[in-house]
Amino acid sequence: MANHKNKYRPRPSLTINMSPMIDVVFLLIIFFVLVSHFASAELVPLELPDPDQSQALNIKVTDRVIINIRLVAPNDPSAGTLFSVGPIPPEPLDTIARRLELHKRANPDVKVVIRADKRTRYADVRSVMETVAELGIEEMHLVAHIGNSGEQP
Amino acid sequence: MTDRHVPTTGVTTADIPASDHAPTEEVVHFRPRRKRTQRELTSLTLNLAPMVDVVFLLLIFFIVTTTFKKAEGVLPSRLPSQGGVADQYDLPITPITVHVIGKSDSPTEYEITVEHFVNRPTTFNELSTFLNEIQANPGFDDETPVIIRSADDVLWDHVVGCWNAAVRAGCKRISFGTE
Numbered sequence: 001m002a003n004h005k006n007k008y009r010p011r012p013s014l015t016i017n018m019s020p021m022i023d024v025v026f027l028l029i030i031f032f033v034l035v036s037h038f039a040s041a042e043l044v045p046l047e048l049p050d051p052d053q054s055q056a057l058n059i060k061v062t063d064r065v066i067i068n069i070r071l072v073a074p075n076d077p078s079a080g081t082l083f084s085v086g087p088i089p090p091e092p093l094d095t096i097a098r099r100l101e102l103h104k105r106a107n108p109d110v111k112v113v114i115r116a117d118k119r120t121r122y123a124d125v126r127s128v129m130e131t132v133a134e135l136g137i138e139e140m141h142l143v144a145h146i147g148n149s150g151e152q153p
Numbered sequence: 154m155t156d157r158h159v160p161t162t163g164v165t166t167a168d169i170p171a172s173d174h175a176p177t178e179e180v181v182h183f184r185p186r187r188k189r190t191q192r193e194l195t196s197l198t199l200n201l202a203p204m205v206d207v208v209f210l211l212l213i214f215f216i217v218t219t220t221f222k223k224a225e226g227v228l229p230s231r232l233p234s235q236g237g238v239a240d241q242y243d244l245p246i247t248p249i250t251v252h253v254i255g256k257s258d259s260p261t262e263y264e265i266t267v268e269h270f271v272n273r274p275t276t277f278n279e280l281s282t283f284l285n286e287i288q289a290n291p292g293f294d295d296e297t298p299v300i301i302r303s304a305d306d307v308l309w310d311h312v313v314g315c316w317n318a319a320v321r322a323g324c325k326r327i328s329f330g331t332e
Contacts, residue, residue, distance in 0.1 A: 018203055025207070029214070048225055049310045051317035052278055056226030069309075113227060118310030122253075122303045125312070129329060141227035144313050 042086035044068040049118040054147035061111055061141055065103050067096065067128055069116035081124040097131045104135050111139040228316055230327065248298035249287060250330070251280065253315050255307040263311045277318040284322035295323045302330040 046068065066086045073079040082090035085099050103110045112132045116125045132140055250268035265274050267283065274280040287293050299319045303312050312329075319327045 015200055018207075022207055025211070029211070033218075043225075048223075049313035050223075051310075051314040052276075053317075053321060054226070055317050055320040056228050058224060058226045059229075061227060115225075116309045118308060118313070120309045121305060122307045122309060122312050123305035125309050126303075126305070126329070138231050139229070140231070141229050142313060142316065143225050143227055144317065146224045146226040 042066050043115070044070065044084065044087075046070045046115065046117040047074070047119065048115065048143055048145050050145040051147075054144055056144040056146050058146055061113055063107055063109055064111045064113045064141070065100060066113045066115055067132075069114065069120050069125055069128060071117055071119055074117070074119055077119065077121060081120055083124075083128065093127060093131060096128075097135065100132065100135050100137065104137055109139075110137060111141060112137050113141045113143060115143040228313070228320060230316070247292075248300050249284065249293070249324075250300045250302055251315055251319070253301065253303040253307050253311055255304055255311070261308065263307060265315070277314040280315065281318040281321045284319060284324060288322065288324075295325050297324070298326040298328065299324045300328055300330045 043066070068082075068084045068086075070082050071077060071079065072082055083093055083096055084090045085096055088099075091099075100110075100112070114125065114128060114132075116128075129140065247269070252264075252266045252268065254264045254266070256262040256264065265277075265280055267274070267280075267287075270283075270287070272283060274283045284299065288295055288297065301312065301315050301319065303315070316327060
């Protein structure tokens with residue numbers, strides 16, 4: 001008889017309290033939004049070269065200094081070229097050379113990654129490469145878009 | 154009719170003590186089975202509306218904020234440790250020198266010439282195949298230096314295209330030169 005009665009006792013409510021979950025989800029969203037923003041700060045938006053059947057490799061370059069080269073006005077190449085190191089605002093080339101020198105002194109294995117807009121003139125990129133070479137930095141990487149596959153014709 | 158409604162004793166069923174009616178008590182406590190299952194089911198459903206609200210909000214948030222970006226990669230290269238970019242190979246090997254010249258009237262076009270070779274590849278795809286053909290000749294292999302000499306006004310896009318073609322052809326020593 002007692003057993004029988006227990007069966008009919010009203011059960012505790014089974015609904016899930018969602019508010020902590022929503023709290024956590026929003027926290028994660030804000031975290032990722034901020035982190036992704038900081039991570040892409042040194043990758044200045046520009047139009048990268050997109051060669052046919054690109055051989056560009058998706059490798060993680062360590063000890064790198066990114067040099068961004070872009071045009072002041074993309075439609076007017078005579079307006080000038082901007083050079084910048086990572087997220088730092090554009091600077092003249094000799095300031096960049098001094099920065100690179102400090103990097104080279106702190107870490108002799110430093111690598112330079114050249115991210116140049118595809119519309120820049122070769123002369124501008126060459127001047128950066130010459131600066132890099134004069135400092136004795138041997139490894140240099142050119143950034144290009146990755147093709148859909150590396151298949152051979 | 155009236156005889157049945159007014160009992161002579163004046164005693165109703167409710168007035169009878171419970172102990173005298175044990176079977177009746179069982180009947181009162183019995184709940185029909187169907188009713189019980191219905192009640193349990195209602196208590197088990199989750200209220201999904203808030204979750205769906207949040208999920209849609211997140212979905213819209215991510216659709217709006219996502220920018221689809223083409224992946225970028227690197228073309229590894231080495232600079233000569235001594236001297237400028239234009240490296241002079243003091244080696245018996247003749248380097249393959251590729252010239253890229255921009256057309257003065259339209260900067261988006263380019264011309265490719267390979268020094269000492271008559272063939273003129275017009276596109277970077279052709280240049281890649283051409284470099285492959287050169288490598289098959291005696292005296293040339295994938296270690297043969299390839300120097301890309303480019304005019305100052307050539308777009309960087311074309312220079313990278315040239316470099317990419319050389320990498321595609323399997324050349325291992327590629328460097329930059331100046332026109």
